Amino acid sequence: MKSFAPTERFVSEVEQRKLKAGYVFIGDEAFFRKQCRDAILTHLVPPDVREFSLYEMDLSDSGIGEVLDRARTPSLMAPFQVFFVRGTKNLYGRGKHDDEFAAIEDYFKNPNPDALIIFVADHISIPADVRKMDYQDKERYEKIRETLGDWCSLIEFARVEDNEAAKWALQIAQNQGVKLEQDAARELVDSLGGDMMLLANELEKLVLYVGEKKRITLGDVETMVLAAKQRSLYELTDAISQHDRVKALQVLDAILSTGDGEEAAIGHLYMLARTFRQMLVISERNVRDSRALWQVLWQGFRVPPFAAEDIIRQARRFKSRRELTRAIRLVAKADLAVRSNPPSKRLILENLILDLASEPRVIEPGWQQEELPV
Missing domain, CATH: 1.20.272.10 (Zinc Finger, Delta Prime; domain 3)
Structure with a gap:
């Protein structure tokens, strides 16, 4: 499915350890961001060293120089470090940012092979049909592509079309041995406005609700969700x-x-x-x-x-x-x-x-x- 492809590609790269030095998670669809984050935690950041290998930083509070300095410095306690860098929009605010982008370019010319930097650009909304993308979001996307895109791989988190969301729900239910009826899947997607995070949560509740019946009907959705x-x-x-x-x-x-x-x-x-x-x-x-x-x-x-x-x-x-x-x-x-x-x-x-x-x-x-x- 088209909307799921970028996330599936990233998860595959994580599982196979065929990683770029940097990525940009671009888009405000939280469901895909969580899937990618979960893959990182599972395959790259063991629980026993998570305190020393996982860093949450925000460019609203820290300069890009501090992020890059930390990424350059090997950890004595963990074999691999991951940096989630929020507030990416601060790199594109008013004023000149030439020095910041020069520092980013300098780092990625010779990155630390034991560090992964992920820029989170969740201030951009990508609709399921990119032709309907807001003009301001298009400009923001292009600026990121022309700058961070030179050194980092862009992973798009776009909204999901209703038919793709319904197919996903049908497949997830089937994987858990539960039959989700077609009209129930459509109603589930419609009732939640295509919000994938809500859809995943409500589907999990429905699977538990039907129990041994192993079938989710339209009535179940209307009862439990609506x-x-x-x-x-x-x-x-x-x-x-x-x-x-x-x-x-x-x-x-x-x-x-x-x-x-x-x-x-x-x-x-x-x-x-x-x-x-x-x-x-x-x-x-x-x-x-x-x-x-x-x-x-x-x-x-x-x-x-x-x-x-x-x-x-x-x-x-x-x-x-x-x-x-x-x-x-x-x-x-x-x-x-x-x-x-x-x-x-x-x-x-x-x-x-x-x-x-x-x-x-x-x-x-x-x-x-x-x-x-x-």
């Missing part, structure tokens, strides 16, 4: 639909304080958008009870049974289609902001909740408001 996330989510949308900003922020804080916190932001936004779309259907079809609800929401788009009455009640609090489509647009805007690698995903989520829970503005007579498409 229901678990939507219990708190429906508390959040309940506060939003009542325009209770204080309670909404309290519920959001509780959600972010559990599980993967801010790192699950994309999944939370996906679930919010999904819920508002369900409310839109409920509102347009004038659904009044749970029996009618199952008729208008198709399989894969249904709500957990416990939430049926809640979502109908919440949908009726919105007075018009305009309010619901506004909510969907706000969530979509927040999703774009979260995917741009912001300083604080929490701040984006908090601002979104404040906007969603605000009373809709009254349009004065004589003013026209454009009805934007959903």
